[in-house]
Amino acid sequence: MxxxxxxxxxxxxxxxxxxxxxxxxxxxxxxxxxxxxxxxxxxxxxxxxxxxxxxxxxxxxxxxxxxxxxxxxxxxxxxxxxxxxxxxxxxxxxxxxxxxxxxxxxxxxxxxxxxxxxxxxxxxxxxxxxxxxxxxxxxxxxxxxxxxxxxxxxxxxxxxxxxxxxxNERLLMMCNMNADERFAAFLLQLSQRYAMRGYSAMGFVLRMTREDIASYLGLRLETICRCMARLRDLQIVRFAGREVEILDMPALEAMEHRWST
Known part of the structure; x- marks a missing residue:
């Protein structure tokens, strides 16, 4: 040795x-x-x-x-x-x-x-x-x-x-989820990854651009913007620039799992 x-x-x-x-x-x-x-x-x-x-x-x-x-x-x-x-x-x-x-x-x-x-x-x-x-x-x-x-x-x-x-999880997401469900799953994955590192699960900053998110999720930029607007209107997530605050975690989780029900 x-x-x-x-x-x-x-x-x-x-x-x-x-x-x-x-x-x-x-x-x-x-x-x-x-x-x-x-x-x-x-x-x-x-x-x-x-x-x-x-x-x-x-x-x-x-x-x-x-x-x-x-x-x-x-x-x-x-x-x-x-x-x-x-x-x-x-x-x-x-x-x-x-x-x-x-x-x-x-x-x-x-x-x-x-x-x-x-x-x-x-x-x-x-x-x-x-x-x-x-x-x-x-x-x-x-x-x-x-x-x-x-x-x-x-x-x-x-x-x-x-x-x-x-x-594999991303492949399942791309094949089975609609746009709203993909975006909800993306936010929840980020939330979990930040929480595992000792940061807040409810509030974080998106380091990537909306174009990057759209590419990752296989969606168009305008679709990502509409998904963000719907989450904001439903008071599930608040967006301020790149800052994200999850206001209703159960509702966001329900949106992600909707495809399997």
């Missing part, structure tokens, strides 16, 4: 050299995963102290990504997985004709780049929706460490499984 620790300590992180990225690299100054506010959602969950120390040695620097900057693009080679320490990202698929589709929104505690494991190239692009901070984790080093750390391997499997479940 000592040999593995030395190899990890000497690992060099290769970051994507994308000209459009505006970011500041922050060298770790005693910060560790144990001190991170979102550690429960990230990779080291379940590891022993010794294993977590080894994992910490993989993360030699943190990165600040400016709002609107790309962390990586589709087809870039896989060098790192990225654990979001703070902020929010839009994950987009781009076809051969340059047409884009929002595939997901990632927030603090989520790990980006798992889609690249099968082909060693990112399948999507990651764009910061606000000033954000990520911890780059060299993939080949974490793969090596996982061979000797069952808890880390289990956590990697859990993260990939969680992403598959979210993708």
């Amino acid at each position: 000592q040999h593995n620790n030395n190899a990890v300590a000497q690992a060099h992180i290769e970051l994507p050299a994308t000209e459009t990225i505006e970011r500041t690299r922050l060298f770790s100054l005693g910060a560790s995963c144990a001190q991170c506010a979102v550690r429960a959602f990230c990779l080291p969950s379940g590891c022993t102290h010794a294993e977590r120390d080894t994992f910490n040695s993989l993360i030699s620097q943190r990165m600040r990504i400016k709002k609107g900057a790309a962390l990586y693009h589709a087809n870039d080679p896989l060098n790192c997985l990225y654990a979001i320490r703070m902020g929010c990202f839009k994950i987009s698929l781009i076809d051969a004709y340059g047409r884009g589709l929002v595939a997901d929104f990632m927030m603090a505690g989520d790990v980006m780049g798992l889609d690249a494991i099968s082909t060693s190239r990112y399948a999507c692009s990651a764009l910061a929706l606000e000033d954000s901070e990520v911890c780059p984790i060299p993939y080949h080093q974490i793969e090596q460490l996982a061979r000797h750390c069952p808890a880390l391997q289990q956590t990697l499997n859990r993260l990939m499984s969680r992403q598959i479940v979210r993708d």
